[in-house]
Amino acid sequence: MIASRFTIESQDGIVHLQFSGQPTLQEIMAAFQDLNALADSQLRLWNFPDGLNLTAEELQDIADFTARQTPQPQRVAIVTAQDLAYGLMRMFQAYRQEGGHSSIRVYRNLDDARRFLLTGD
Numbered sequence: 001m002i003a004s005r006f007t008i009e010s011q012d013g014i015v016h017l018q019f020s021g022q023p024t025l026q027e028i029m030a031a032f033q034d035l036n037a038l039a040d041s042q043l044r045l046w047n048f049p050d051g052l053n054l055t056a057e058e059l060q061d062i063a064d065f066t067a068r069q070t071p072q073p074q075r076v077a078i079v080t081a082q083d084l085a086y087g088l089m090r091m092f093q094a095y096r097q098e099g100g101h102s103s104i105r106v107y108r109n110l111d112d113a114r115r116f117l118l119t120g121d
Helices: 025-038 056-069 083-097 110-119
Strands: 005-011 014-020 043-047 075-079 103-107
Touching (some): 005 025, 014 110, 056 083, 083 103
Parallel strands (some): 014 043, 043 075, 075 103
Antiparallel strands (some): 005 014
């Protein structure tokens, strides 16, 4: 398994969380804690260019954790071109939108994700 790392940057009002490698559940949780501590923008872009491989239970754990960590509404775009990761993130989207107040969408490319964040489309 590839070691995972992440970076957090802010540009044009969007906070960009970029993973390198396939993150584990613990790495994702740590990244989201750092993201919430450092970022004040409600526009978030999570990028998983190397995909990820989590169980449905782990996705539910992440959904519950991120919902508790973000009391204010956010617009979140998740990007991954990997088929498995795309399907997993669509499951995450469904979990988070059960009673949630954030708008979450999953994309295969950064341009579409940025468009959603900046315009809502």
